[in-house]
Amino acid sequence: MSTVRYNESPASLMQAAAEVAKFAADIAMGWYHSSVQVETKGDGSPVTIADREAERQARAWLQERFPEYGLFGEEFEAVRPEAKRRWILDPIDGTKAFVRGVPLWGTLIACCEGDTVLAGAACYPAVNELIAAAPGEGCWWNGTRASVSSVSTLAEATLVTTDERFLDRPHRRAAWQTLSSEVAVCRTWGDCYGYLLVATGRAEIMVDDIVNPWDAAAMYPLITEAGGRFSDWRGCDTAFGGNVIATNSALANAARRPLLESGDHSA
Structure with missing residues (x-):
């Protein structure tokens, strides 16, 4: 894991989001294409040990580096909900794809202050794509600047x-x-x-x-x-x-x- 010392600048938060997204996605990838057991949550959505373990380790990663920030994720209870800033995590977005061996799933991480998103990242390990952005810092896809299309009709x-x-x-x-x-x-x-x-x-x-x-x-x-x-x-x-x-x-x-x-x- 990284020994980088982060700060609260947009660029640093973007770097942290990208790094923890990849870290957690690699953990989830360990269960991809396996006979992982699928449970059904109260809202009817599926969950696996891959979801829970990836989020658990991502939370630990973030708590070590951002001890004053809150944590809000899909699989576990919120931590420090009163904090000024919080990290929001989805360890596997696209669990239905994940359990069927479809590679179009990803790990999502965002840092927010209230309803303002300060940085975000998504890692898609099955297709080797990582994308991250922060206000004023641009959007970066596998290390190059990302841009929407110019299609106008x-x-x-x-x-x-x-x-x-x-x-x-x-x-x-x-x-x-x-x-x-x-x-x-x-x-x-x-x-x-x-x-x-x-x-x-x-x-x-x-x-x-x-x-x-x-x-x-x-x-x-x-x-x-x-x-x-x-x-x-x-x-x-x-x-x-x-x-x-x-x-x-x-x-x-x-x-x-x-x-x-x-x-x-x-x-």
Whole structure:
């Protein structure tokens, strides 16, 4: 593990986020393509020993280096919830993909002060991709500057989502279908990988119907520092709106219009 001494600058927090994301992702990778047992949590989502062990060790890594910061993750209770700053962790975003041997899963880490995201990183070890960003520091993908695409018409765009059925809010399907009918390519298996595609210019639009803070916080600076737009379905620029529309800048308005005009802006 690193012996780097971090500080509270954006660049240092970005470096820490990237390092702990890779550290935790490598731990989870030890169970990838194995017959890991899958449990079902109270909310119906799956969890494995890989999720828990990766988060446990990531928390220990962060506690050693940032002892005054809070910790908020998917698998364990919050630590120091009253702290001014907190780290938000998702050890495996895309567990359903992970347990099926699909490589489009990742480890997400964000540092926040209130609802302001100070740094974020995502590591996708099965496809050897690491991306990190902080406000004013840019977005960096495997060591090179990342940028959203310049595609400016929906007819040329690639649209990604995690599940186009919108199982928890099926009444949103019509708005989704309106948008998906206007683009060149529409794909699922989104999860965290869809945001990576937008931030690196390989897709233009990522839509998520339901997200938790640990799903979205890291993604906010990745998209915005790559030159894109990140909002909830109300059009508010936030990582904490309960749902997400992430786009390149050129399609920010056109991609949001059918969703915002659907009349359903509930979180």
